[in-house]
């Protein structure tokens with residue numbers, strides 16, 4: 554194995570952002586899943602899983618290639634207080650990017666969510682799940 558691959562960036566299982574190898578992780582880099590102590594303390598919970606599901610469900614009933622705004626997923630999970638879910642929805646999108654299930658775009662071009670500033674859109678990725686059996690249209 555090459556050193557470069559061993560130290561390839563990982564995607565945080567909480568915030569969905571890419572993070573880089575650090576020397577203090579040298580011994581256990583293979584098992585590191587979170588970019589920070591804060592992310593390790595706030596592992597995705599029920600509401601975060603609901604946001605991931607909402608993104609998949611919303612995209613599942615749209616044409617392939619169509620995109621949604623993270624706010625649509627936030628509204629689906631919390632219709633009254635969706636604004637408070639905007640950052641969690643973005644994190645959910647990042648985790649789904651890590652799974653290959655969605656892509657994040659700005660101005661119609663795929664961008665890395667870790668680096669994207671401002672509003673993003675979400676569309677199906679290469680490993681978008683088949684959900685025909687679970688979605689009623």
Ligand SMILES: [Zn+2]
Pocket residue numbers: 565566567568569570587588589592
């Ligand atoms: Zn993180």
